[in-house]
Amino acid sequence: SKNTFTYEDVEMIANHILEKVKCRPKLGIICGSGLGKLVDLVEDKEVLPYQEIPGFPVSTVPGHEGKLVFGQLRGKSVVLMQGRAHCYEGYTPQKITLPVRTMKMMGITTLFVTNAAGGVNKKYNIGDIMIIKDHVNLAGFAGVNPLVGVNDEKFGPRFPAMSNAYDLGLRQLALAKAKEIGFSDFVREGVYSMMVGPNFETVTECKILSLLLVDATGMSTIPEVLVAKHCGMRVFGMSLITNVVISEYDSPAHANHQEVLETGERRSKDLQQLVAAIVADLDL
Ligand SMILES: Nc1nc2ncn(CCNC(CO)CO)c2c(=O)[nH]1
Numbered sequence: 001s002k003n004t005f006t007y008e009d010v011e012m013i014a015n016h017i018l019e020k021v022k023c024r025p026k027l028g029i030i031c032g033s034g035l036g037k038l039v040d041l042v043e044d045k046e047v048l049p050y051q052e053i054p055g056f057p058v059s060t061v062p063g064h065e066g067k068l069v070f071g072q073l074r075g076k077s078v079v080l081m082q083g084r085a086h087c088y089e090g091y092t093p094q095k096i097t098l099p100v101r102t103m104k105m106m107g108i109t110t111l112f113v114t115n116a117a118g119g120v121n122k123k124y125n126i127g128d129i130m131i132i133k134d135h136v137n138l139a140g141f142a143g144v145n146p147l148v149g150v151n152d153e154k155f156g157p158r159f160p161a162m163s164n165a166y167d168l169g170l171r172q173l174a175l176a177k178a179k180e181i182g183f184s185d186f187v188r189e190g191v192y193s194m195m196v197g198p199n200f201e202t203v204t205e206c207k208i209l210s211l212l213l214v215d216a217t218g219m220s221t222i223p224e225v226l227v228a229k230h231c232g233m234r235v236f237g238m239s240l241i242t243n244v245v246i247s248e249y250d251s252p253a254h255a256n257h258q259e260v261l262e263t264g265e266r267r268s269k270d271l272q273q274l275v276a277a278i279v280a281d282l283d284l
Pocket residue numbers: 033061086116117118119200201217218219242243244245246255256257260
């Protein structure tokens with residue numbers, strides 16, 4: 001199937017969607033593993049399965065639905081991506097980030113990205129929520145980057161800056177809201193890294209991640225953030241720490257997807273409450 005999309009392709013896909021829904025969202029939210037329950041907060045829902053959207057990648061991972069959910073969240077017009085595609089499924093970074101450019105074309109100005117991640121920082125506990133303050137694009141070190149290839153200036157510059165990739169104002173709002181609702185004990189702020197996966201990290205890779213100043217690691221999110229920043233969106237990201245990486249040799253423990261989904265289930269109510277509190281005060 002198609003893997004590269006011109007500006008006109010994206011325009012056509014965005015118009016295809018806007019003809020099917022009344023909602024005109026300003027905020028997009030990408031729901032990570034097991035975090036699809038965020039849709040429970042959305043009122044006046046309009047749902048569009050990815051299969052009905054030309055070019056969209058469909059997720060093949062348990063815990064990822066695969067639909068756009070439009071509606072009102074605390075008075076703001078939003079579109080949620082319930083389920084995202086990942087590089088480990090074999091999709092190209094350009095395919096994975098097509099929904100981000102489509103959201104931009106639909107008028108989205110702010111993007112929230114959420115994911116499940118492994119805690120590298122030893123101070124982190126399972127169930128913590130980490131507000132992302134910066135990232136280390138390890139996938140990019142290996143050339144896995146959605147911005148590689150022909151650049152269309154209509155989307156953004158050839159060489160986009162990535163300082164303040166995770167908007168300081170939104171991070172400050174999120175930390176203030178977390179404090180206000182009594183979540184300070186388990187809300188952190190840290191650096192997120194992405195490996196392509198699908199295997200979890202080796203012990204030595206975990207040790208190297210902490211040397212690289214990484215606090216949590218996953219297999220998603222960074223391609224979407226790069227494309228969102230490239231086309232001028234404001235970005236905010238949160239990781240749900242669903243397990244702690246194994247960083248001791250010969251440890252009997254091993255990371256597994258089931259633990260990821262179970263933690264997502266347990267903490268998703270709190271994550272929903274935090275997201276709602278932030279969205280309520282967003283200036284869109
Ligand atoms: N150690 C570790 N723990 C994690 N928990 C969630 N993820 C994000 C990857 N999630 C995959 C597999 O659960 C599904 O997308 C990870 C990870 O990459 N590493």
